[in-house]
Amino acid sequence: MTAYLLRRLLSLSLSLVAASLVIFLVMEVVPGDPASFMMGLNADPQAVAALRSQLGLDEPLPLRYIGWVAGLLQGDFGISYTYRVPVSELIAERVVISLPLTLYALALSTLIAFPAGILAASRRNSAADLTVMGATQLGVAIPNFWFAMILVLIFAVNLRWFSAGGFPGWEAGFWPAIKALTLPAIALALPQASILARVMRSSLIDTLNEDFMRTARAKGLSRGQALWRHALRNALIPVLTIIGLQFSFLLAGGIIIENVFYLPGLGRLAFQAITQRDLIVVRSVVILLVFAVIVVTFLVDLAYAAADPRLRRRRS
Amino acid sequence: MSTPPADRSFLRMALGHPAFVLGFLLSALFIALALVSFLWTPFDPTKMDIAGKLKGPSLEHWFGTDHFGRDMFSMIMVGARVSIAVAFVAVGIGMIVGVPLGLYAAARRGSLIDEIIMRGNDLVFAFPSLLLAIMITAVFGPGAVNAIIAIGIFNVPVFARLARGAALSLWTRDFVLAARVAGKSRARISAEHILPNIANLLIVQGTIQFSLAILAEAALAYVGLGAQPPLPSWGRMLADAQTLISLAPHMALFPGFAIIVTVLGLNLMGDGLRDLFDPKLRRGR
Numbered sequence: 165m166t167a168y169l170l171r172r173l174l175s176l177s178l179s180l181v182a183a184s185l186v187i188f189l190v191m192e193v194v195p196g197d198p199a200s201f202m203m204g205l206n207a208d209p210q211a212v213a214a215l216r217s218q219l220g221l222d223e224p225l226p227l228r229y230i231g232w233v234a235g236l237l238q239g240d241f242g243i244s245y246t247y248r249v250p251v252s253e254l255i256a257e258r259v260v261i262s263l264p265l266t267l268y269a270l271a272l273s274t275l276i277a278f279p280a281g282i283l284a285a286s287r288r289n290s291a292a293d294l295t296v297m298g299a300t301q302l303g304v305a306i307p308n309f310w311f312a313m314i315l316v317l318i319f320a321v322n323l324r325w326f327s328a329g330g331f332p333g334w335e336a337g338f339w340p341a342i343k344a345l346t347l348p349a350i351a352l353a354l355p356q357a358s359i360l361a362r363v364m365r366s367s368l369i370d371t372l373n374e375d376f377m378r379t380a381r382a383k384g385l386s387r388g389q390a391l392w393r394h395a396l397r398n399a400l401i402p403v404l405t406i407i408g409l410q411f412s413f414l415l416a417g418g419i420i421i422e423n424v425f426y427l428p429g430l431g432r433l434a435f436q437a438i439t440q441r442d443l444i445v446v447r448s449v450v451i452l453l454v455f456a457v458i459v460v461t462f463l464v465d466l467a468y469a470a471a472d473p474r475l476r477r478r479r480s
Numbered sequence: 481m482s483t484p485p486a487d488r489s490f491l492r493m494a495l496g497h498p499a500f501v502l503g504f505l506l507s508a509l510f511i512a513l514a515l516v517s518f519l520w521t522p523f524d525p526t527k528m529d530i531a532g533k534l535k536g537p538s539l540e541h542w543f544g545t546d547h548f549g550r551d552m553f554s555m556i557m558v559g560a561r562v563s564i565a566v567a568f569v570a571v572g573i574g575m576i577v578g579v580p581l582g583l584y585a586a587a588r589r590g591s592l593i594d595e596i597i598m599r600g601n602d603l604v605f606a607f608p609s610l611l612l613a614i615m616i617t618a619v620f621g622p623g624a625v626n627a628i629i630a631i632g633i634f635n636v637p638v639f640a641r642l643a644r645g646a647a648l649s650l651w652t653r654d655f656v657l658a659a660r661v662a663g664k665s666r667a668r669i670s671a672e673h674i675l676p677n678i679a680n681l682l683i684v685q686g687t688i689q690f691s692l693a694i695l696a697e698a699a700l701a702y703v704g705l706g707a708q709p710p711l712p713s714w715g716r717m718l719a720d721a722q723t724l725i726s727l728a729p730h731m732a733l734f735p736g737f738a739i740i741v742t743v744l745g746l747n748l749m750g751d752g753l754r755d756l757f758d759p760k761l762r763r764g765r
Contacts, residue, residue, distance in 0.1 A: 304743075453608065
């Protein structure tokens, strides 16, 4: 296990370095000089020169990369060019919205998908199965931002159960904040729940056909007992993979959904930064999200290796 | 004209697969709308008519009019053209770059190049597709071409992985061994023996990726990073509809339905093709 862990850790650090290098280089190939790009066409040359030195653009490329990474390791993302405050402050203010939103959506997705997938698999080809499969087929075809707009139309505009957007802040209390995140989380969760329900169903169907399931039935367990005690645990491995992957989809999907609901999270920050050409903020949000994805993937890998020793050997 | 028996039986099987037929018809409907839009639309999709703005569906304007009085049906027809073109080219890029990479990696299994290609794939996968697109458009500016590049880059590792995985199992098969004994190069074997045998798999995945690309294009256009005005696009029509949703819900409903029906059609067609190409894989969908 130790050797496996070390190997995975090495590959994790390589991925992080490679990802940071890619992001750094992409942001460096901004047509022309980043400083004049950020200042716009009619900028005063002196102001551009000042920004150049503020950004450290007069140093050679490798030095700039090392300086940037060294800063990142200390939580220093640089100073936002438009807000004139450390980017880490901007991010800290917004992560407390984006991360809970992602987790909320992940929880909803799992809560919807598990019962639906289990129901469909245990009553294969029944009306319930067909309904679940039809609904999931539709669920993956619906763009989440469109679904978000329809939710606003029904639950905010017509029924007035929720507000159409905005965020009261956690200081307004837990429930008002959760309420503001509910429609966005539902909109984010729908397509992911559809995918997850399908994976749950097919994984469970595969497991139900295994020999050990026949043994479980033969020793006198009812269908339901065998399903709960033996099939479900074994069917969960592929499902866990998908849940891990979904974290990254939800995190990225949040970028769009935050814009539908005017939630001041990382996504809104990124888009405002794009329109204001604040590349430092764009770069910081991107690297934060990519690092989150890489680390979650790593943790999911470790979770399996802990759960299933066969996987440790297979990969070596 | 006589069809070869194999084709006829495939056609008969296809026609007996309701999900495939439905998917094919839905996808064909939107491809037809896109093609017809080059020759004819009920109205000029860019022509404004402020007096007739925000009208609901009527016999004259089938899907109503938008906040500038433009005909929504005409805009959806032209929007179909943009969505389908962007998705088609993006998936094409993914295939053209990804498949040779995957085939190469499989042919040189375990080599340094294989390792580099696969780790490169992992790296691209670590970037959520949307984030990649946002980064690219942040740097190069918004527009249909940059949307294509962004979605295309994300498709490369999908096809590279699929091609490599499928090719690896073929490399151990007798007919490939025979070709190697006959002295064919790895590149020729990949092109002549491996590629035709994984083509079905690639077509199925291509259909699924096509539908994902349409969703991605719509999302990019919705946040203003896709095709730019005056070119209508489904995503931007939805963005325009958002602030007017209580006043004119039809502005949000119809472009949304267009996306859903197209994506649903492509997905059903993809699932159907998978069943048809490989009856063994039928899993009671």
